[in-house]
Amino acid sequence: MKLSVQINEGPYTHAASDTAYQFTKAALEKGHEIFRVFFYHDGVNNGTRFTTPPQDDRNLVNLWSELAAKHNLDLVVCVAAAQRRGIVDPDEAKRNGKDGDNIAPGFRISGLGQLIEAGIQSERLVVFGD
Amino acid sequence: MSETKRFLYVNRKAPYGTIYALESLEVVLIGAAFEQDVALAFVDDGVFQLTKGQDTTGIGVKNFSPTYKALGDYDVNKIYVEKESLEARGLTVDDLMPLKYEDEDDDWAEKDSIHVVSSQELSEIIDQSDIVLSF
Amino acid sequence: MAMLHTVNKSPTDRNTLESCIRLAKKGGSVLLIEDGVYGAIKGAAKAGVVGNAMSGLSFYVLGPDLKARGISEDKLIDGIKIVDYNGFVDLVTEHDTTQSWL
Numbered sequence: 001m002k003l004s005v006q007i008n009e010g011p012y013t014h015a016a017s018d019t020a021y022q023f024t025k026a027a028l029e030k031g032h033e034i035f036r037v038f039f040y041h042d043g044v045n046n047g048t049r050f051t052t053p054p055q056d057d058r059n060l061v062n063l064w065s066e067l068a069a070k071h072n073l074d075l076v077v078c079v080a081a082a083q084r085r086g087i088v089d090p091d092e093a094k095r096n097g098k099d100g101d102n103i104a105p106g107f108r109i110s111g112l113g114q115l116i117e118a119g120i121q122s123e124r125l126v127v128f129g130d
Numbered sequence: 131m132s133e134t135k136r137f138l139y140v141n142r143k144a145p146y147g148t149i150y151a152l153e154s155l156e157v158v159l160i161g162a163a164f165e166q167d168v169a170l171a172f173v174d175d176g177v178f179q180l181t182k183g184q185d186t187t188g189i190g191v192k193n194f195s196p197t198y199k200a201l202g203d204y205d206v207n208k209i210y211v212e213k214e215s216l217e218a219r220g221l222t223v224d225d226l227m228p229l230k231y232e233d234e235d236d237d238w239a240e241k242d243s244i245h246v247v248s249s250q251e252l253s254e255i256i257d258q259s260d261i262v263l264s265f
Numbered sequence: 266m267a268m269l270h271t272v273n274k275s276p277t278d279r280n281t282l283e284s285c286i287r288l289a290k291k292g293g294s295v296l297l298i299e300d301g302v303y304g305a306i307k308g309a310a311k312a313g314v315v316g317n318a319m320s321g322l323s324f325y326v327l328g329p330d331l332k333a334r335g336i337s338e339d340k341l342i343d344g345i346k347i348v349d350y351n352g353f354v355d356l357v358t359e360h361d362t363t364q365s366w367l
Contacts, residue, residue: 001358008150008265008367015273015299022329026350032358041153041265080156112160119261120135120164124357126271127264127365142284142367150367174284214287249287257268257290262364 003027004118005037008129010045011060012053017046020128021063028071036074036118037064039107041129044087047077049104061104068106075107076114136167138259141176145195146186151179152194154265159197162204169208169259170201171252177215180226180244195227202231207243214249268293269360270322273367275303276311285366286314291321296348296356298327302334307342319344327353 005024009016024034039046051061068075077087083096089103103109119125139158145151161168172180179198186193201209209229216222229243247255256262270289276282282304285295295318297304304315305326315324319342328347331338338347348356357363 003357006263019273019299022350023353027354027357030351030354032354040157041149081153112157113164115157115263116137116161116164116166119137119263120166124363125261125263126357126363127262127367129264129365129367130273140364140366142281173288174280212288253288253290256288256364257293259364260362262362264365264367 001123002033002035002121004035004122004125006115006118006125006127006129007037007039007043007046008041008127010042011051013042014130016128016130017043017060017064018058020126021060021067023126023128024073025067028067034071034073035122036076036114038115038118039075039077040081040115042081042085043129044077044082044085047075047082047087047104047107047109048102050102065104065106073106077103077107077109078115079109079111082109134166135260136169136258137161138256138262139168139170140256140262140264141170141172141179142174143265144175144178145184146189146191150265151176154263155194155197157263157265158201158206159204162206168206169210169255170206171256172209172211173215173252174212175219177211177219177221177226180209180211180229181221182225182227198227198229201229202243205231207231207241209243209245210252210255211244211246212249212252213246216246267360269356269363270295271363271365272297272301272304273299273365275300276314277303277309281366282311283314286318286322289318289322294323294325294356294360296325296327296353297330297345298353299330302326302330302336305331305341305345306336307340312342315342315345325352325356
């Protein structure tokens with residue numbers, strides 16, 4: 001089946017991203033297709049490559065980047081939410097006059113329309129949040 | 131071409147204490163362009179998003195309540211408010227902003243977008259939805 | 266159209282589980298995840314709410330979240346089925362729509 005996932009919270013503070021990750025991984029292992037993983041609200045914070053979590057615990061951003069690379073996942077960070085919270089890719093940096101970017105590998109920044117499209121194109125959409 | 135799906139946006143959180151109310155409204159507005167069948171449900175503290183007389187000058191944040199009034203222009207006119215949630219909070223429909231839309235199938239007559247429904251009715255509405263977005 | 270409902274908060278912390286049960290149409294399923302698994306504990310204040318709802322709704326609880334919290338199976342309300350992440354995925358695909366109560 002074609003599934004999409006929405007993640008409303010950032011890494012570590014809430015369990016949302018972890019639960020979503022485990023769900024997504026299980027779905028892929030079962031042979032389902034993940035159409036898109038859409039990061040909204042503080043969920044955009046899953047898309048920064050500048051985290052340095054403690055070595056003895058999971059590195060959530062890396063886990064997402066690696067899962068994306070392995071399965072060619074479409075990890076989309078909402079542009080409006082990202083602008084509010086400072087998640088920036090090179091294009092956004094240029095457009096908004098920022099002196100750097102922080103987007104993590106495998107993530108791309110795009111509009112809310114991508115979430116609606118995911119809802120329309122997928123057979124199931126599951127939301128993880130607070 | 132994909133068929134039209136019934137989208138339901140569920141709002142259970144009060145405005146201003148967190149960003150969920152504002153950012154969920156932003157999804158609704160963008161979503162309106164996709165010409166799907168859209169409905170909003172306000173349950174529990176979510177009903178507070180629709181109360182009249184919001185004045186945010188003292189807290190220094192944008193008052194986004196006028197945006198609800200624009201929903202009618204975006205063809206979003208199925209706004210369900212749970213009666214039990216209102217009553218538990220000492221509110222009636224008169225405490226809410228009068229959200230309206232113009233019905234193009236009825237000579238553009240101005241109608242109420244807000245429908246106060248019982249838990250039972252809302253339960254049916256939820257059950258009929260294809261996609262439920264929560265914030 | 267059977268719906269899957271997920272609840273991720275404890276019933277003694279938020280009213281999420283209560284609202285979910287109030288609004289979930291009979292024939293649907295409720296999956297307790299994250300802190301929501303505390304709602305599966307027998308003898309707790311809100312256990313009656315879950316027990317009463319079981320005549321119309323099927324209840325599931327995410328095993329890994331129970332284990333993480335040190336909740337043993339014998340502490341659970343009778344009739345709640347434990348699933349893992351594979352089971353979570355199956356519940357999503359077996360129901361027409363998933364509503365996450367946030």
